[in-house]
Amino acid sequence: MQSIIQKQNKQLKETLLTPRFYTTDFNEMAKLDISLNSSEFKALIKEFRADYNKKHFIRDEEFNQSWNNLDNKTKRLFIEFLERSCTAEFSGFLLYKELSRRLEKSNPILAECFLLMSRDEARHAGFLNKAIGDFNLSLDLGFLTKSRKYTFFAPKFIFYATYLSEKIGYWRYITIYRHLEKYPEHRIYPIFKFFENWCQDENRHGDFFAALLKSQPQFLNNLESKLWCRFFLISVFATMYLNDFQRSDFYKSIGLDARQYDIQVIRKTNESASRIFPIALNIDKPEFFQYLDICAAQNKMLIELEKREKNLIIKNIHKLTIYNKLIINLIRLWLIKPIESSYMNNLIK
Secondary structure, three states: OEEHHHHHOOOOOOOOOOOOEEEOOHHHHHOOOOHHHHHHHHHHHHHHHHOOOOOOOOOOHHHOOOOOOOOHHHHHHHHHHHHHHHHHHHHHHHHHHHHHHHHOOOOHHHHHHHHHHHHHHHHHHHHHHHHHHOOOEEOOHHHHHHHOOEEEOOHHHHHHHHHHHHHHHHHHHHHHHHHHHHOHHHOOOHHHHHHHHHHHHHHHHHHHHHHHHHHOHHHOOOHHHHHHHHHHHHHHHHHHHHHHHHOHHHHHHOOOOHHHHHHHHHHHHHHHHOOOOOEEOOOOOHHHHHHHHHHHHHHHHHHHHHHHOOOHHHHHHHHHHHHHHHHHHHHHHHHOOOEEOHHHHHHHO
């Protein structure tokens, strides 16, 4: 069985849009005082221990068939979806596992929460990797661990980014699940049947990071926190939008319009974030998605340019023009005035 990483290593390039592996300041994490929100952590750890999905990720007979009936394009896009999802889940596993190990003595409650979340992420990654195996490929997770570069994020940035990642994961999975429940003829592979319970893991993980943020009010109740929350909301939404725009054929293969799907996911995630972040993005302004559309189109042009243009000088001139348009429209997104969230209003009261 071939390894996707080994097979495509020369073709894959690290970009801002690829799943990343993170590390953080473990000493700062060890000093966190979560007593301000201890009751919520006790409730969360009880839920994690219950392990509601312990018997959920078990492959049934529907997996035991050949998938050669999928056309080559759909198969390639679906394998890419599985590989990216597996990489993202495995990245979460590594971060949570290391945090649980580093916090075991200083903060046993957080340590156990991270350990149990790493259990969930490992389960997800393993299930996805088995799905990749149905296409006679495998993701070499050991090789991936050693070869990937790790991006450092301070703890508060880990909290913002991971909270959004888990919540957006929930809305992505549940939106696909509900769509395919309504239109089962588009369910090209049985893994989608598992998304309803699966996304509940994502939701619980998001609730954990929300509890962490609430235990550290300095990350939510000042101008700096508003700016950072705004930055991460725009970054996460734009990254998803650009990724899905260039993979719109995959969503088409399961009966979804990628743009409408992303709008729905962004809307729901923005609503979820407003319950904990001090601001929410004003996505109802028509310009919001217009600017994202321009960014997505420019990003697609950038990818096509990389494949098409061989002359380095011409390529770099065109890339500079594209990057300028991308940056200008991302700045325009930033300049759309955000909305004070319900959470911040409750704090003021």
